[in-house]
Amino acid sequence: MIYNFDEIINRKNTHSIKWDAGELLRKFEITERFDEDTIPLFVADMDFSCPQPVIDALHKRVDQRMYGYTTHATDPEYFKTIQNWFARRMNWEFPADSIVYSPGTVHALKIAVRTFTNPGDGVIIQRPVYFPFTNVIEGNGRIVLNNSLVNNDGYYEIDFVDLEQKAKLSSSKLMILCSPHNPVGRIWNQGELEKISRICLDNNIVLISDEIHGDLIRTTETFYPIANVNSDDKIIVCTATNKTFNMAGLHCSNIILRNADMREQFSKELGMQMPSPFSISALIAAYNEGEEWLEQLKVYIDKNFDFLKNFLANKMDKVKFRIPEGTYIGWMDFSGYNMDPEEIHNRIYNKANVVLEDGKIFGEEGINFQRICIPSPRSILEEAMNRICTEFKI
Numbered sequence: 001m002i003y004n005f006d007e008i009i010n011r012k013n014t015h016s017i018k019w020d021a022g023e024l025l026r027k028f029e030i031t032e033r034f035d036e037d038t039i040p041l042f043v044a045d046m047d048f049s050c051p052q053p054v055i056d057a058l059h060k061r062v063d064q065r066m067y068g069y070t071t072h073a074t075d076p077e078y079f080k081t082i083q084n085w086f087a088r089r090m091n092w093e094f095p096a097d098s099i100v101y102s103p104g105t106v107h108a109l110k111i112a113v114r115t116f117t118n119p120g121d122g123v124i125i126q127r128p129v130y131f132p133f134t135n136v137i138e139g140n141g142r143i144v145l146n147n148s149l150v151n152n153d154g155y156y157e158i159d160f161v162d163l164e165q166k167a168k169l170s171s172s173k174l175m176i177l178c179s180p181h182n183p184v185g186r187i188w189n190q191g192e193l194e195k196i197s198r199i200c201l202d203n204n205i206v207l208i209s210d211e212i213h214g215d216l217i218r219t220t221e222t223f224y225p226i227a228n229v230n231s232d233d234k235i236i237v238c239t240a241t242n243k244t245f246n247m248a249g250l251h252c253s254n255i256i257l258r259n260a261d262m263r264e265q266f267s268k269e270l271g272m273q274m275p276s277p278f279s280i281s282a283l284i285a286a287y288n289e290g291e292e293w294l295e296q297l298k299v300y301i302d303k304n305f306d307f308l309k310n311f312l313a314n315k316m317d318k319v320k321f322r323i324p325e326g327t328y329i330g331w332m333d334f335s336g337y338n339m340d341p342e343e344i345h346n347r348i349y350n351k352a353n354v355v356l357e358d359g360k361i362f363g364e365e366g367i368n369f370q371r372i373c374i375p376s377p378r379s380i381l382e383e384a385m386n387r388i389c390t391e392f393k394i
């Protein structure tokens with residue numbers, strides 16, 4: 001089947017966090033302006049239809065006419081489907097009993113913080129990074145240890161000397177790795193992953209790798225699951241259908257935790273969590289039959305990135321931008337304008353009426369940056385960029 005990613009599907013008044021965001025954005029003081037004409041490119045979800053097999057599976061589920069208490073635990077197909085996906089696509093194998101369902105990835109990170117650290121302990125993250133990492137650490141009374149990434153002309157790298165120093169601190173107990181990294185878009189290579197995991201294991205730091213963007217990489221790139229680089233069973237990996245198949249509203253993450261003791265502790269803190277009947281059906285359909293859609297999607301996203309790169313190079317060449325290796329997130333450096341970040345915000349959010357995310361949300365390393373999520377029909381992206389460009393000509 002050929003999918004049409006150019007199709008514009010109206011998401012207004014559908015309870016979309018992205019398209020019905022006005023109240024939320026005002027509440028969290030992200031932006032004041034949000035109206036009928038706003039183009040929101042801030043939330044990491046896609047404006048594309050899900051794969052047809054997922055839609056069909058959900059219809060079938062609806063037609064059963066009852067949506068009572070549900071469990072995945074007794075269905076070997078649920079586990080086999082997940083195992084097959086990662087074995088087939090990433091050559092990564094793990095036993096069925098290492099899979100722990102969580103209603104969300106961020107929720108799983110919170111549970112990991114609570115399970116493997118105590119209040120006052122340090123948790124290593126690498127800013128600029130997806131801001132809920134900070135929330136799950138500080139919200140649970142733990143301390144952020146920031147192994148700030150090094151920006152080499154838009155290509156971010158890890159300061160391993162600093163990472164090792166942070167790992168050696170007696171307070172340091174956990175590291176949350178973002179792989180591929182949101183927002184800087186790096187796919188950590190095997191050498192980097194090897195070093196990260198060695199530093200953590202040598203210093204008794206529990207390592208949890210958030211690989212939720214692992215399927216969403218450029219067609220020319222290869223993703224390396226950390227568990228393939230270091231086979232130590234104590235490394236925890238977060239996977240999800242949420243991002244890959246645009247089903248975040250179905251809340252389905254699966255955490256791979258091979259060490260039995262750690263799994264028991266984690267599961268105890270997590271409590272009994274069961275996916276909805278819809279998330280089970282959707283996951284099975286997506287992982288078994290969604291590959292064709294995903295491959296076409298990746299080509300479309302590559303082209304959106306090509307569009308963005310060319311647009312910036314031709315019309316806004318003061319913005320530094322590099323196509324990310326992974327994720328559908330663009331990280332644009334506006335420092336070339338020598339403008340107050342408030343004014344950059346004002347021009348994009350208030351004047352152009354486009355909602356992105358101010359880079360400072362991801363840490364002070366993000367000041368002067370804007371994060372843009374580009375998995376939308378190209379015409380929407382084009383309109384947003386034209387509007388932004390107009391405001392920067394003045």
Ligand SMILES: Cc1ncc(COP(=O)(O)O)c(C=O)c1O
Nearest residue numbers: 044104105106130182212242253
């Ligand atoms: C790195 C990363 N982790 C987790 C999430 C959210 O995952 P979930 O909806 O499964 O909690 C996101 C969403 O943008 C993300 O970028």
